[in-house]
Amino acid sequence: MSPLPHPHSRRQVLKAATSVAAAGALPIPFTSQAAAPTAAGPRPGVRATFSNPVVWQDFADVDIIRVGDTYYLSASTMHYSPGAPILRSYNLVDWEFAGHSVPELDFGPAYDLNGGRAYVKGIWASSLNYRPSNRTFYWIGCIEFSKSYIYTASRVEGPWTRLTTIDNAYYDCGLLIDDDDTMYVSYGNTEISVAQLSADGKTQVRAQQVFTTPSSVGTLEGSRFYKVGGNYYIFLTRPANGQYILKSTGGPFGPYTMQQVLLDLPGPIPGGGVPHQGGLVETQNGDWYYMAFVDAYPGGRVPAMAPITWNSGGWPVLKTVDGAWGTSYPAPNLPARQVTPLVGVDTFDGTSLKPQWEWNHNPDTGRFSVSNGLTLHTATVTDDLYSARNTLTHRIQGPTSTATVVLDHAHMKDGDRAGLAVLRNSSAWIGIKREGGRARVCMVDGITMDSNWNTSGTGTEEAGAAVPGTRIWLRAHADIRPGSGRPVTFSYSTDGRTFSTLGPTFAMGNAWQFFMGHRYAVFNHATQALGGSVKVERFELSAP
Structure with a gap:
């Protein structure tokens, strides 16, 4: 056989x-x-x-x-x-x-x-x-x-x-x-x-x-x-x-x-x-x-x-x-000792990232900092998330889990894109687009790679809304039980209490060829010129 x-x-x-x-x-x-x-x-x-x-x-x-x-x-x-x-x-x-x-x-x-x-x-x-x-x-x-x-x-x-x-x-x-x-x-x-x-x-x-x-x-x-x-x-x-x-x-x-x-x-x-x-x-x-x-x-x-x-x-x-x-x-007959759970809250305290985080490719170390929050400066001018540096990833907890990011977007520049993605060779995100001096929250899908891992789609905005202020909560809920078309729903809040669903459900693929599974990802990149930044105040991974 x-x-x-x-x-x-x-x-x-x-x-x-x-x-x-x-x-x-x-x-x-x-x-x-x-x-x-x-x-x-x-x-x-x-x-x-x-x-x-x-x-x-x-x-x-x-x-x-x-x-x-x-x-x-x-x-x-x-x-x-x-x-x-x-x-x-x-x-x-x-x-x-x-x-x-x-x-x-x-x-x-x-x-x-x-x-x-x-x-x-x-x-x-x-x-x-x-x-x-x-x-x-x-x-x-x-x-x-x-x-x-x-x-x-x-x-x-x-x-x-x-x-x-x-x-x-x-x-x-x-x-x-x-x-x-x-x-x-x-x-x-x-x-x-x-x-x-x-x-x-x-x-x-x-x-x-x-x-x-x-x-x-x-x-x-x-x-x-x-x-x-x-x-x-x-x-x-x-x-x-x-x-x-x-x-x-x-x-x-x-x-x-x-x-x-x-x-x-x-x-x-x-x-x-x-x-x-x-x-x-x-x-x-x-x-x-x-x-x-x-x-x-x-x-x-x-x-x-x-x-x-x-x-x-x-x-x-x-x-x-x-x-x-x-x-x-x-269970193994071994004494339990306290460990840091694989789910929970990270407020990016201290001066370095905790070991649960991994960048998509090597980061530009001069364009992010950690100090009571994570500041992501734009590191790439591109309309392609797969080519954008300093995209920070976190594994998804199964069988289902929710990631919530608190983002201060006051210092974004026109053309910047920042938010929370579900990242793999087929991806989608919810986040902020800054255009004409104004910020909008958007849901984007159709971000894809071909079988040679070249970008085949840079994404389509499926829904958007104007948002007041400069602070937003972005959320993705993912079901990663084995199977095709498992759903991700995106939502946002301007007060951290009431969340509104934005855009259609994103269906994840389950082909093995990319090897790595889908991940939650926090990103900030420019489409016009460098100079903008966002501050990630908090990331929470929760599971039922």
Whole structure:
């Protein structure tokens, strides 16, 4: 049976598009056997159960590790900057934003929206790990099938700095730090290879192909590399409906044998796909879990978790519920600690953006500031939202959520456009148009890209109204349950209490080819001349 066409078979998709256009903590090592679940039930303060998806936001190609009693999850971000976000948890269920491993996408001018664009490029499946010997976090990933980059930090919050660039494309890689401190990278598509890095992690010492995927399986990619009980394991996905694992008892370079972990397993989200890819993690109690993701467009790819045991042959076995990935399981027997929720209010206090925010491409850092509010100066003269710099994005919370922005538009200039968008390759927005010295609130849709990610429509105003004063509340309510044509409704208020719907319902698409899901986005760009600005006083993400 051949694999399904899917975003994780991305090599051909991007090549075609390109041709056209907690510090100091020591981790507890893996153990040879998974401990049995605690029979006495959860301790006080511990959840009894958890529901899937664990996080209903777009975090694809997840890697997951534990350092001491803290868990970290890394994900793909494509063209969003900063890249490779890191979530933190203490119980594998409640997560908070912690930072980003790639502070800037400095891979060429297209990532600055300068002379080109980098949509569907950038940060793909990559790997995060922690090296106890120097108490350092490592992130590794390849960019555009060209070079591989390694970034390091002593704390996940940063600062992260680039350690090295390696002239080998470690496609869909997994980083293993062995018991003797040697670093290995597994990578590849169908043909799986292993590379050994130098002691300082800056160069490649050796690389060797270790496995060829049987034609009966098709494509395998999305490597994660582990050592468990003295055996080496490469965890691989069959996009987008299967998961397989390779085992070597003879060392990191094999030989490897293969077993199937899951195939065509019903997932926990109605209308969503098969959980796959992702990684394995062992708790400090010796229990094991698999954090995969589920294709759930229009929202994106969202993490789901299930328990793992190990059989007598040394192979992982997924715990299912009635032949499916469970919609709920007993929660890990781990103590709860307070984390910052993934929903809530941001008043842009302090002097920097919080880690839940990512720009569409790299921002012009001289044209925004944070100080008791976010000031966005116009950074681009364009009528194309996809070409406008300094568009700030936030993941949508599922299954439904509402984003509300408070905007002071007193300093907009004629021709400026500012507001709140639902952003993807098909987009719409509600916001302010400044023309003839007057401000109007408008709803615009028909903002589209073609299959090569070139702009095919810059938008049509569907409704508008004059608004008094210089302060406005803009709101978008999005339903991102899997399916085609899921609705977004836009509304506005001039007092923060009474909201009026504006324009027709915007229908989101659910094709996978753009990879990233729809996002809320705050923007301000000029169509005539630079010089205007808006102040974003408040952003609230709420969910029922």
